[in-house]
Amino acid sequence: MTGKGLEDVIAAQTSISDIDGKMGRLFYVGYDIHDLAPHATFEEIIHLLHDLRLPTETELDNLNEQLIAEREISPFIEDLMPTMASQTSPMSMLRTTVSAMSAYDPDGWDQSERANYRKAMRLIARFTTVVAAYDRLRNELEPVRPNPKLSHAANFLYMLKGIEPNDEDARTLDMCLVLHADHTMNASTFTARVVASTLADIHSATTAAIASLKGPLHGGANEAVMKMLLEIKDVSRAEEYIKQKLAQREKIMGFGHRVYKTEDPRATHLRRLSQQLGEQMGDTRWYEISKKIEEVVMAEKGLYPNVDFYAASVYYCLGIPVDLFTPVFAASRVAGWTAHVREQYADNRIIRPESEYIGPRGRKWQPIEERG
Numbered sequence: 001m002t003g004k005g006l007e008d009v010i011a012a013q014t015s016i017s018d019i020d021g022k023m024g025r026l027f028y029v030g031y032d033i034h035d036l037a038p039h040a041t042f043e044e045i046i047h048l049l050h051d052l053r054l055p056t057e058t059e060l061d062n063l064n065e066q067l068i069a070e071r072e073i074s075p076f077i078e079d080l081m082p083t084m085a086s087q088t089s090p091m092s093m094l095r096t097t098v099s100a101m102s103a104y105d106p107d108g109w110d111q112s113e114r115a116n117y118r119k120a121m122r123l124i125a126r127f128t129t130v131v132a133a134y135d136r137l138r139n140e141l142e143p144v145r146p147n148p149k150l151s152h153a154a155n156f157l158y159m160l161k162g163i164e165p166n167d168e169d170a171r172t173l174d175m176c177l178v179l180h181a182d183h184t185m186n187a188s189t190f191t192a193r194v195v196a197s198t199l200a201d202i203h204s205a206t207t208a209a210i211a212s213l214k215g216p217l218h219g220g221a222n223e224a225v226m227k228m229l230l231e232i233k234d235v236s237r238a239e240e241y242i243k244q245k246l247a248q249r250e251k252i253m254g255f256g257h258r259v260y261k262t263e264d265p266r267a268t269h270l271r272r273l274s275q276q277l278g279e280q281m282g283d284t285r286w287y288e289i290s291k292k293i294e295e296v297v298m299a300e301k302g303l304y305p306n307v308d309f310y311a312a313s314v315y316y317c318l319g320i321p322v323d324l325f326t327p328v329f330a331a332s333r334v335a336g337w338t339a340h341v342r343e344q345y346a347d348n349r350i351i352r353p354e355s356e357y358i359g360p361r362g363r364k365w366q367p368i369e370e371r372g
């Protein structure tokens with residue numbers, strides 16, 4: 001019997017990303033995240049994860065052109081959006097619209113390698129469009145058409161707010177997208193690979209991955225972190241608040257990780273971004289509260305913050321609504337999910353583990369009138 005929660009089980013071989021949990025290192029296709037975060041754009045990371053190498057200038061131009069051309073959603077999804085905006089929560093909207101996107105994908109049910117690549121780029125390009133349209137519609141505003149002159153990150157902020165972001169905000173979000181793009185066999189990526197391993201289509205695998213990311217133990221934690229910061233409100237209340245939660249044996253969202261036994265390297269960058277953004281805005285309150293929580297959780301439990309902890313205050317300072325934090329995570333992770341799905345298809349065997357039966361044995365059928 002393996003550990004509960006498949007701890008330490010190697011579920012797949014991959015060339016996409018790698019973690020050294022003891023040393024707190026993360027690599028995309030051999031590049032250290034500390035090297036990528038300050039230099040790479042999200043578009044370069046999409047190329048890296050899908051083609052397993054950084055793009056040349058021409059390749060990046062071509063990819064940009066392809067992503068920009070794919071940003072517009074189909075009339076079918078456009079018609080669906082007002083209902084989604086009035087009836088569903090953001091992650092449910094994303095899960096449902098991505099599932100619905102399969103109906104009108106220009107490549108239809110073509111499962112060839114090239115068609116799946118195009119579908120992947122289409123999915124990556126359109127996540128931000130539906131998230132922004134959803135937010136505009138629920139606020140009784142017209143959705144903003146994508147701006148082909150803007151990068152993926154800048155265009156998202158533009159579609160969300162209706163005004164072009166400044167360069168600092170655009171680059172901050174771009175770096176967040178770089179940091180969240182892939183992370184080995186996390187729950188949602190594993191889910192995507194399990195679905196792909198049945199040879200179900202890439203939209204099905206991606207829809208399942210969104211469902212998996214939604215939970216508060218996975219991608220849903222960033223939203224829960226911000227709600228906690230808002231509840232604490234002032235740094236002077238942080239220590240007592242956290243100690244009380246821990247005394248009640250509650251988990252502190254944004255802390256702990258299955259693989260990292262030390263600092264999550266993504267948290268290092270997000271902590272810095274949180275401080276920088278706060279200083280630029282002249283309000284470091286959310287950073288200060290976060291730092292205090294980090295200190296208390298370390299002293300009390302010896303736990304490090306994970307990617308979701310400082311991402312919360314960064315997204316908040318960028319003016320992203322709290323309930324869109326997890327969809328923004330998904331808008332980045334879709335690059336990794338789709339790369340893993342394509343990798344699974346390329347060398348597939350159905351993922352079908354064993355279970356250990358612990359129920360009763362040897363029971364005999366009883367007619368219904370004899371059951372007590």
Ligand code: ACO
Pocket residue numbers: 005186216217218219221250251252253254255256257258259301303306307308
């Ligand atoms: N707060 C308080 N205690 C914690 C926390 C936490 N955030 N995380 C772990 N612990 C404690 C557990 O209570 C457990 O203690 P025990 O042995 O005394 O019972 C011990 O540390 C081990 O924790 P597990 O939950 O068994 O660790 P696991 O590897 O199964 O779970 C997980 C990892 C889900 C990330 C967990 O740490 C957690 O629930 N964190 C909070 C939610 C969160 O931030 N999720 C985002 C993770 S990053 C991502 O998915 C993008």
